[in-house]
């Protein structure tokens with residue numbers, strides 16, 4: 253990670269050099285036209301690829317605010333998933349095309365200081381593609397969210413991936429034995445896996461060395477991954493769940509809590525009463541094949557958790573998947589209890605517990621409805637894993653309600669109004685275009701659509 257952290261002087265020199273390079277028309281020859289792609293993650297590279305295939309005369313400059321390319325593939329995809337990270341070989345191949353240039357350390361913002369503005373880029377290029385991903389995160393807006401020990405999965409992932417923004421963040425995992433992850437998507441499972449996997453198994457990956465050292469000293473023995481709704485609504489994929497169930501030395505328990513049968517309600521300590529015959533049937537009778545396979549795996553894991561099957565194994569750590577739990581607040585550790593920061597009554601100090609309200613599914617199964625029963629789960633760490641958020645760029649319309657750039661087929665629209673017209677020469681791709689969902693490969697079609705719009709507008 254330290255290799256990526258530059259002295260301010262060095263980075264300002266780089267920005268000036270990049271600015272000069274972008275200003276020059278050296279990359280274009282007769283008949284050539286120029287596209288600037290902001291963001292060198294999968295969306296940036298797949299859009300570039302489709303443009304290069306669609307036009308022999310195009311010249312593509314890819315900019316990134318970071319010194320090195322590949323976005324979340326480098327700084328998000330878990331270090332123990334090299335088969336996903338290998339896609340960087342494909343991106344490197346695209347970057348080697350003589351028509352492509354990459355400029356790192358160039359932040360696109362309002363044009364002040366060391367930044368370049370979107371308007372500057374639009375003046376210099378035939379087309380500008382915003383492929384800046386989603387670098388913010390959703391907050392829960394609950395009391396105590398500012399306590400030490402409460403953080404976002406995004407920050408934690410960036411830290412263990414060696415992201416330059418987090419190189420000196422530090423994370424002391426040696427102080428508490430329980431962590432809670434709020435959210436049940438694949439990122440939540442990544443966090444749980446990295447926290448519980450034997451550090452020796454991570455040592456051969458490209459995990460940041462500081463993170464590996466912190467994991468070696470970690471006192472965490474139990475990671476509880478919580479979701480507001482039930483097992484059939486969980487966002488994680490079967491592949492990630494299966495991987496979690498096979499970790500050496502880690503027991504994976506499933507707490508179904510309140511189940512699909514709204515009449516039957518179990519508690520966190522009463523797994524035996526948690527699942528009715530009807531819910532079991534619903535779990536394995538799901539029509540959709542991938543969902544059914546996931547339900548069957550969850551059911552098997554649940555049966556093992558309540559002692560109804562499976563092979564007894566020795567374990568060093570435990571991951572608990574807990575459903576029907578909605579966080580309502582974070583409580584400070586005893587020593588800090590009652591401590592107030594004086595800013596609107598916000599609680600100060602170190603995290604001691606998360607308070608949950610138990611839920612049951614609404615009749616249509618779409619939302620979680622609080623039951624009025626509360627429980628307090630002591631823990632020293634809590635990671636929000638409830639989604640990433642794209643940030644607004646100066647001079648670019650942003651639909652704050654949907655947290656998205658308004659667009660149609662990759663063309664950025666003048667406003668969020670359905671009747672708005674496209675802004676000439678301005679496009680978007682990837683998570684910046686469709687919001688933070690989908691895997692690396694989802695960006696292929698997305699990049700192709702944006703490139704097709706650019707090529708059509710050029711024709």
Ligand SMILES: Cc1cc2nc3c(=O)[nH]c(=O)nc-3n(C[C@H](O)[C@H](O)[C@H](O)COP(=O)(O)OP(=O)(O)OC[C@H]3O[C@@H](n4cnc5c(N)ncnc54)[C@H](O)[C@@H]3O)c2cc1C
Pocket residue numbers: 290291292293294295296315316317318321322323324325328329330333336358359360361383384385386387409439442640681682683684689690691692693694695
């Ligand atoms: C934690 C995590 C784990 C994941 N794991 C997997 C996985 O295992 N398998 C899988 O298939 N998918 C995974 N994904 C999803 C995958 O990473 C995304 O689908 C993909 O990275 C989105 O591509 P993107 O190019 O839109 O955004 P990003 O990959 O985020 O790239 C955006 C780029 O834009 C740059 N940028 C941002 N703002 C600016 C600016 N103002 N100026 C200049 N540059 C800027 C950023 O530095 C970044 O390099 C994961 C996602 C996360 C968050």
